Amino acid sequence: MKQLIVIGNGMAGVACIEQILKHQPAFEITVFGDETHVNYNRILLSSVLAGEKSLDDITLNGLDWYQQNNIGLQLGVRIVDIDPEGMTVTGDDGSITPYDKLLIATGSSAFIPQIPGVNKKNVFTFRSLDDTKGLIERSRPGMKATVIGGGLLGLEAARGLQVQGCDVTVVHLMGTLMDKQLDATGGAYLKSKMERLGVRVLCGKSTRALLGNGKVEGLEFIDGETIDSELVVIAAGIRPNVDLGRKAGLEINRGIVVNDHMETSHPDIFAVGECVEHRGTIYGLVAPLYEQGKILAATITGNKGPTYEGTVLAAKLKVMGVDVFSAGDYDEHSVPDTEVVRYEDAALGIYKKLTLREGRLAGVILVGDTSDSSRYMEWLRARTDLTAMRRSLLFPEPAGAAGDPGAGVAAMADGEIVCGCLGVTKGTIISAIHEKGINTFAQLKECTRASTGCGSCAGMCQSLLKAVAPEFEEETKKVLCRCLPFSQENLREIAKTQRLKSVQDILDIYGNGIGCEICKPALSYMVDVIWCGDHEEDRSARFINDRVHANIQKDGTFSVIPRIRGGVTSAAELRKIADVADKYNVPMVKITGSQRIDLLGVKKEDLPKMWADLGMISGQGYAKGVRMVKTCVGTDFCRFGTQDSTAAGIELEARLENLFTPHKVKMATVGCPRNCAEATVKDIGMVGQEGSWQVVVGGAAGKSVRKADLLITAETTPEAIEACELFFQYYRENGNYLERTYDFVERLGMEKIRKETVYAPEPQREKLLARLRKAKALSKDAWLERDTPVSPTQFVQIQPMEAVLA
Amino acid sequence: MSWIKITEVENIPVREGRSVKIDRNEIAVFNLGDRFAAIENRCPHSGGPLCDGIVSGATVICPLHGWKVCLDTGDILRPQVSVRVEVYPVRVENGVLEVDVPERQPMEDRSGVAA
Ligand code: SRM
Ligand SMILES: Cc1cc2nc3c(=O)[nH]c(=O)nc-3n(C[C@H](O)[C@H](O)[C@H](O)COP(=O)(O)OP(=O)(O)OC[C@H]3O[C@@H](n4cnc5c(N)ncnc54)[C@H](O)[C@@H]3O)c2cc1C
Ligand code: SF4
Ligand code: FES
Numbered sequence: 001m002k003q004l005i006v007i008g009n010g011m012a013g014v015a016c017i018e019q020i021l022k023h024q025p026a027f028e029i030t031v032f033g034d035e036t037h038v039n040y041n042r043i044l045l046s047s048v049l050a051g052e053k054s055l056d057d058i059t060l061n062g063l064d065w066y067q068q069n070n071i072g073l074q075l076g077v078r079i080v081d082i083d084p085e086g087m088t089v090t091g092d093d094g095s096i097t098p099y100d101k102l103l104i105a106t107g108s109s110a111f112i113p114q115i116p117g118v119n120k121k122n123v124f125t126f127r128s129l130d131d132t133k134g135l136i137e138r139s140r141p142g143m144k145a146t147v148i149g150g151g152l153l154g155l156e157a158a159r160g161l162q163v164q165g166c167d168v169t170v171v172h173l174m175g176t177l178m179d180k181q182l183d184a185t186g187g188a189y190l191k192s193k194m195e196r197l198g199v200r201v202l203c204g205k206s207t208r209a210l211l212g213n214g215k216v217e218g219l220e221f222i223d224g225e226t227i228d229s230e231l232v233v234i235a236a237g238i239r240p241n242v243d244l245g246r247k248a249g250l251e252i253n254r255g256i257v258v259n260d261h262m263e264t265s266h267p268d269i270f271a272v273g274e275c276v277e278h279r280g281t282i283y284g285l286v287a288p289l290y291e292q293g294k295i296l297a298a299t300i301t302g303n304k305g306p307t308y309e310g311t312v313l314a315a316k317l318k319v320m321g322v323d324v325f326s327a328g329d330y331d332e333h334s335v336p337d338t339e340v341v342r343y344e345d346a347a348l349g350i351y352k353k354l355t356l357r358e359g360r361l362a363g364v365i366l367v368g369d370t371s372d373s374s375r376y377m378e379w380l381r382a383r384t385d386l387t388a389m390r391r392s393l394l395f396p397e398p399a400g401a402a403g404d405p406g407a408g409v410a411a412m413a414d415g416e417i418v419c420g421c422l423g424v425t426k427g428t429i430i431s432a433i434h435e436k437g438i439n440t441f442a443q444l445k446e447c448t449r450a451s452t453g454c455g456s457c458a459g460m461c462q463s464l465l466k467a468v469a470p471e472f473e474e475e476t477k478k479v480l481c482r483c484l485p486f487s488q489e490n491l492r493e494i495a496k497t498q499r500l501k502s503v504q505d506i507l508d509i510y511g512n513g514i515g516c517e518i519c520k521p522a523l524s525y526m527v528d529v530i531w532c533g534d535h536e537e538d539r540s541a542r543f544i545n546d547r548v549h550a551n552i553q554k555d556g557t558f559s560v561i562p563r564i565r566g567g568v569t570s571a572a573e574l575r576k577i578a579d580v581a582d583k584y585n586v587p588m589v590k591i592t593g594s595q596r597i598d599l600l601g602v603k604k605e606d607l608p609k610m611w612a613d614l615g616m617i618s619g620q621g622y623a624k625g626v627r628m629v630k631t632c633v634g635t636d637f638c639r640f641g642t643q644d645s646t647a648a649g650i651e652l653e654a655r656l657e658n659l660f661t662p663h664k665v666k667m668a669t670v671g672c673p674r675n676c677a678e679a680t681v682k683d684i685g686m687v688g689q690e691g692s693w694q695v696v697v698g699g700a701a702g703k704s705v706r707k708a709d710l711l712i713t714a715e716t717t718p719e720a721i722e723a724c725e726l727f728f729q730y731y732r733e734n735g736n737y738l739e740r741t742y743d744f745v746e747r748l749g750m751e752k753i754r755k756e757t758v759y760a761p762e763p764q765r766e767k768l769l770a771r772l773r774k775a776k777a778l779s780k781d782a783w784l785e786r787d788t789p790v791s792p793t794q795f796v797q798i799q800p801m802e803a804v805l806a
Numbered sequence: 807m808s809w810i811k812i813t814e815v816e817n818i819p820v821r822e823g824r825s826v827k828i829d830r831n832e833i834a835v836f837n838l839g840d841r842f843a844a845i846e847n848r849c850p851h852s853g854g855p856l857c858d859g860i861v862s863g864a865t866v867i868c869p870l871h872g873w874k875v876c877l878d879t880g881d882i883l884r885p886q887v888s889v890r891v892e893v894y895p896v897r898v899e900n901g902v903l904e905v906d907v908p909e910r911q912p913m914e915d916r917s918g919v920a921a
Contacts, residue, residue, distance in 0.1 A: 483862075514863040517872065521860075540821035544858040544869045547822075552869055556855040791819045798818075798826040798835070801811040801902065 001028045002100035004300070005089055007079045007244065009033025011042055011286055012273025013105025014061060016293035021069055023301040027101065030072035032079050032091065037129050038062055043286065043421070043454045045132045046153075046318050049160025051493065055129070060452065082248040084266055101300060102248075104256060104264075104271040106241035108284070113148075113236050117210030123232045126157045139231060141165025146219055146229040148207055150177040152317055154235035155190075158199050159319040161233070163497045169200040169227060171219065173236075176203060181315045181326035182365055185344075189351045189367040193322045196509055197498060240275045240282055255282045260307035262296035272296050279310055286421050286453055287311060312380045314420055316370065316456050320494065321510045325370040328363035328380050330355055338362060343394045348513065352394055359387045374460065378416045409463045418460050421453020426464065433468045440473045441465060459485070481518040484511035488522065488736040495523075495530050502527060502536035515541070522737035525624065525660060529732055532771070533778040539790055548795060549782040550607055551622035553600065558607060560599040561621030562614055563657060566631040566650040566669075567595025567677075573616070580613050594628040594666065595677075596621070605796050608786030617657070617781040624738070625660040627667075629653040630678065634671030634688070641671035643688025648717050649677075652686070652724055658779040662735030662744075665728065680708050683741040684724050693720035697727050697753075698745030706742045709750045712758045726757040726765060729772040809897070809904045818842070818903070823857035823866060828907050833894060835903060836861060836877060843877040844905045846892035850882065856891070 004020075004027035006013050017029060039061040047053040066073045074091070081090040088098045110125035112118055124135055135157075139145060143166045147158045150172030162168045170177075176187025177194070191201050205225075210232060211218040218228045245256040251265035255277030258264055262278075264271050273289050274282065283289060288311035295308040314327035332338040332355050343352040350368035354361060354376070361379040366372070379386065386393065412418075414427035432438060432448045441462055445451050451458050466472045479485045484507065486494065491506070500506045503523040507515045515523070520541035527535040539547050550558035562577070577597055581589050587601035596619055602610060611618075620626055631649030635641035649669035656665075668679035669686040679685030681701035685708055687694040692715050699708025711727055714720035730753065735744045745753060757768065789795065810828055818824050818837040825847045826833050834847035834857035843864070847857050854870035864877050874884035880893040895906040 516862040517860040517867040520862075538821075540819060540861060543860065547858075552855075552858065554852070554870065556853070556858070556870075791817070791822075793813075793817045793824055798813050798824045800826055800828055801813060 002026065003098060004029045004101045004103065005097060005099040006031045006103045006105060007089065008105035008107055008273070008275075009035065009039055009073070009075070010105060010107045010273065011039075011060075012107065012289040012293060013103065014039040015286075015290050016103065016105065016272050016296055017069075017071065018061075019293050019297035020301060023297060023303060026301045028070070028072075030074065030097065031066075032074045032077050032089070034076065034078035034092075035128060035130070036076045038066070038073075038075070040129060041452065042128075043318075045126070045129065046156035046160060047455075048132055049126075049135060049157065050163045050320070051160075051497070052320070052490075055133075079244060082244055082269075084248045084269065087268065100268070102269045103296075103300070104245055104248075104269065104275060105273045106244060106275045108238040108240045108274040110234065111237040111239045112234055113207075115207055115209060117212065117216065118234065120210055120212050120216040121214055122216045122230060123210060123234065126153060126233050126235055127238075135161065135231075135233065136164060139164040139166050142167065143231055144229050145169070145231040145233070146171055146227065147233045147235055148219075149235035149237070150174070150201065150203065151180060151235065151237070152178060152315060154233075155194065155322075156318055157233045157235050158194070159197065159322075161231070162197065162199055165497070166231065168198075169202060169229070170194065171205045171207060171221075172201070172203045173206055174203065177201065178317070178324065178326075181330075182324070182367070183330060183353065186324075186326070186330075186351055186353065186365045186367050189349055190317075190322070190324055193349055193368070194319075197319075197321065238274065238284060240277070242275055245269075245271065245275070253277050253280075258292075260295075260309065261299045261304055262292055262308055263299060270296055270300055278308060281310060283311065283313070285313060285315060287314070287423060290422055312377075314373075314377055314380075316373070316420075316454060318454060318456065323366070323368055323370040325366040325373040326364065327373075327377055328355070328361065330363035330365045335362075341393050354393055356386065359385055361386060374412070374416065374418065374420075374457075377420060378413070381417070382415075409460060409467055418464065419448075419450040419453065419457045422449045424448050424450040429461065429464050430468050433465065438465070439469050439471045480522055481516060482512075483507065483515050484519050484523075486510065488526070491523070492526060492530065495526055500527070501531050501534065503538050503541040505536075517543070521546070525662065525737050528660065529775075532775050537790075539794075545622035548604060548607060549618055549622065549785065550602065550604075555601075557601045557603055559621065560602050560607065560610060560614075561592065561596055561619040562616035563619040563653075564596045564616075564628075565653040565657070566629055566646055568631070568646060568650065569597075576614060576616075580610055583613065584610055592621075595630050596628060608789075608795050611783040611786050618783045620657070620782070623660060623782075624663050625665070626653070626656045626658070627664050630666075630668035630682070632670045632676040634669075638671055640674060641688070642690050643669075643671050643686075643693060643717070645669040645671040645677070645686070645688055648686060648688075648693075648721065651717075652721055655721065655725065655776070656728060658781055659728075659732070659775060661728075661732055662737050663740045665731070665741070667724070681705065682708065684708075684727060686720050686724065691715065693717065695720050695723040695727075698741045698750075700740060700742040702740075704742060709745055711750070711754065722769070723758050725772055726760075726768055727753070729768050729775075730757045732775075733768075733771070808909055809906050811899075812903045812905055815842070815898060815901055815903050821861045823859065823861065825855065825857040826905075828905070831892075831907060833905060833907070834866075835896070835905065836866065838864065838877070842896045842898065842903055844894040844896045845875065845877060845880055846894075848891065849873055849875070850887075850889040850891060 009031050041058045041060050044053050044058040078092040079089045080092050088096050090096050110127045145161045145166035146169045147154045148171050150170050158168045158170045176184045177190045206222040207219050208222045209220045210216050216232050220226045240255040242252050246252050251257045256271040258276045258278050272292050295306050298306050317324035332340045339356040341354045353365040355363040360383050364376040412426050416426050418426050436447050438444050451461050521543050524541045544552050584606050586599045590598045592598045629649040629652050631646045634645035665683045667684040668677040668682045670677045670679045671688045679687050681699040685696045692713050694713050695711045696708035697711045700706045712723050820837050820839050823834045823836040832847040833844050836843045849868040851873045854868040858869045859866040865874050867874050880890040897904050
């Protein structure tokens with residue numbers, strides 16, 4: 001069989017091989033790549049730097065793929081020469097390999113401007129996996145970092161470094177950001193969005209030198225200004241790798257010149273990807289490169305016919321919370337008689353602009369809301385006549401009843417492209433779902449390759465699956481709510497890395513700015529746990545129970561449950577409760593199912609006075625927080641008691657009371673396995689036995705009944721209590737809001753939980769406990785707000801300033 | 807109709823509601839940040855105190871069973887039912903929130919209506 005040698009193991013080269021494999025077998029293929037990794041998704045390096053993906057997540061084709069397809073892979077070998085006469089390539093390892101056909105897919109390299117000092121230590125480019133690893137290794141929280149270049153790559157690098165904790169400045173030569181994809185207005189909107197994320201932006205700044213002795217320490221600009229910087233990333237553009245093509249004597253312009261069949265000037269040598277120039281254009285995004293690969297595969301396998309005619313470029317910025325999309329020619333001044341349709345809402349940070357020529361879309365810019373990007377792309381690609389739609393270009397008529405989530409995808413035509421990177425249409429996805437019986441997003445990706453590029457069509461693919469697949473299985477990652485389309489895990493990461501300390505800030509930057517009864521309480525809990533007292537408490541985002549520290553009842557009154565640790569009370573305490581019940585005419589006094597006493601039917605304005613009269617602390621019966629520790633009588637009185645469960649329960653309750661949790665936490669301690677206080681169906685339980693305690697977690701006997709799992713057996717009471725504390729804090733930090741421990745332990749699995757709590761290395765355990773202690777030290781009895789209300793009208797009805805004349 | 811002075815605006819925290827009794831009407835007043843709103847403080851579902859709900863844009867969610875009420879029109883947005891709550895005009899004069907409440911009708915008129 002004929003030998004095909006591919007130089008470059010990158011995105012375009014391997015995608016082209018995938019296409020070649022779809023034709024009749026024509027070649028024995030060998031790939032040379034100078035990087036040491038198997039084929040990976042370069043696009044997602046931004047997501048790796050931003051902590052959203054791990055290095056393992058971005059492999060496109062693993063070693064098994066090469067083996068299955070009988071492809072020889074030479075990693076870490078750089079081709080240094082081509083001999084077009086002798087038809088061989090030479091590697092930097094001295095190897096000489098003959099070929100019948102040669103495919104050059106060498107991509108491009110980062111362009112490094114000739115600035116004095118670019119060779120200093122801690123100056124990086126952002127192109128390869130090794131670059132990315134280096135950046136992750138070298139960046140430290142608090143470090144000053146600068147990105148030279150305010151284009152797509154530069155901004156993604158900036159955001160990534162910021163996630164790594166750096167204090168980031170972007171320096172851009174031109175007057176506005178992303179000037180290749182946005183007009184000045186769009187660039188200005190983008191700038192304010194980046195600044196809201198906490199990235200400093202300097203535009204119109206030309207760097208004269210990188211300062212520092214060996215290691216970079218700062219930058220000097222042409223205007224004489226200097227800034228400090230311990231790390232610099234140069235993202236000033238890319239240059240196609242054409243040296244080999246030149247050595248082979250190919251026609252080179254800025255890139256290796258190819259015709260519409262993807263042929264170079266030499267009959268046996270082909271080229272694809274960022275290193276080629278087609279009709280005067282060099283592409284720097286994958287969508288066109290994949291299209292080229294399809295055509296090239298036909299040509300090289302002897303099926304010459306289809307032609308490549310160029311691609312309408314579309315760019316999407318991959319910075320979470322900063323939505324930017326641009327496609328086509330958005331400049332109304334480049335061609336006479338271009339019309340412009342514009343929409344701006346400065347407060348919401350939304351800017352949309354369409355350019356039209358002869359009634360057809362020529363270009364589009366979307367900042368702040370890119371939800372319609374695929375519709376515009378389709379208009380661009382299909383050159384749709386928009387005359388009839390002129391009135392609703394920016395605001396499409398909703399396709400179905402408001403709130404019909406399927407309407408968006410239903411409105412798309414079958415030929416419309418869902419995945420822009422890989423050019424997968426809605427029709428292709430639907431037939432794949434039917435023909436291959438696809439039910440999950442992972443299967444869909446595997447089978448159609450949709451969403452394996454930049455990943456921004458993931459939402460659309462999932463709605464399609466949901467609408468079409470007979471047994472759609474939702475991904476495990478669920479979004480919190482419609483106001484804020486992120487999973488809670490994601491949101492915790494965002495709040496942490498973006499240092500967002502208030503509910504409203506998170507909603508403004510990452511959500512719809514409004515929020516609802518689902519996300520607001522969840523975010524309130526999140527910022528509280530993450531910033532541990534350092535957050536901005538916003539009572540308006542809390543459910544009424546957490547504003548007035550009592551449980552609202554069906555008639556708008558409230559219930560009062562004071563804390564009675566371990567269910568142990570005294571005659572004096574009971575007398576006090578009785579007096580209070582009398583004084584405030586409490587309609588019902590009830591022994592609860594949790595060994596405590598509930599005073600039901602209390603008016604809101606009476607709450608502070610009652611708490612003061614009781615002189616007891618809050619039992620948090622209204623809150624997602626520490627409820628009770630039920631206890632049994634244990635060794636003190638019971639003839640079977642093996643452990644002092646009463647004292648242990650009171651101790652455990654004292655250590656955890658006043659703290660808040662993702663959902664309520666109910667606990668119990670029992671003196672023996674007879675389990676009289678039901679410890680094995682509690683969120684946390686301690687079950688005494690001869691000489692030890694079994695600490696159990698994740699139990700429930702509410703909506704669902706679940707027997708708790710064993711966390712660990714502890715020999716002493718302090719050890720057992722510490723195990724409870726470790727689990728408690730771990731749940732506080734990793735539980736989703738409104739996720740009881742019975743769901744939490746099933747989601748994470750006991751093995752992982754044990755590994756990260758009771759079996760964790762000493763320093764890790766210490767840190768978990770230290771964070772618990774810090775939170776505990778800052779916690780207060782909520783009922784003390786009777787003396788220091790957060791607002792003067794927290795508990796009272798407002799009295800009108802003037803009476804109404806009857 | 808008559809404008810009644812209710813309270814200094816500082817007494818109603820941003821995105822929270824408070825109840826106020828004017829004559830026979832129990833009204834929920836809300837501070838929406840850039841403006842105020844006033845509606846009847848009784849959820850049509852089962853009488854829930856709307857002033858205690860979480861505010862979401864120009865709507866409030868009843869704390870009892872989650873009905874969603876539009877503060878501008880009084881319409882119930884969730885679930886879809888055709889009942890509504892009363893909406894009262896509001897204004898701020900010299901830092902004081904005022905609500906326009908219908909003047910109480912003389913007793914004889916009322917009985918006339920009922921008859
Ligand atoms: C007062 C009490 C019933 C009683 O008279 O004994 C009670 C009353 C309420 N329970 Fe309960 N639960 C009470 C013990 C329990 C128990 C028994 C226990 O704690 O040992 C359970 C089962 C154990 C468990 O939670 O695993 C229990 C399982 C629930 C559930 C179901 C939770 C689940 O996920 O399975 C809810 C609903 C929820 O939380 O979403 C709930 C919710 C409620 C609410 C708060 C409903 C609400 O949102 O308004 C009730 C408040 C009534 C009121 O107006 O004050 N209550 N509830 C008990 C108060 C205990 C205390 O001293 O704090
Ligand atoms: C951080 C980042 C984010 C990006 N985001 C997006 C995005 O959101 N959307 C988008 O469409 N595009 C994006 N891109 C661009 C996209 O990654 C490229 O367009 C695409 O990778 C180009 O494919 P290629 O195969 O031509 O080049 P490459 O993927 O660079 O592959 C070329 C390979 O050839 C190797 N090579 C070069 N010379 C030799 C030699 N002589 N011998 C052996 N091997 C050699 C190189 O080391 C490299 O591995 C991004 C790029 C980066 C760096
Ligand atoms: S079981 Fe609990 S939630 Fe249900 S009615 Fe009784 S107290 Fe209320
Ligand atoms: S009373 Fe308002 S929703 Fe039930």
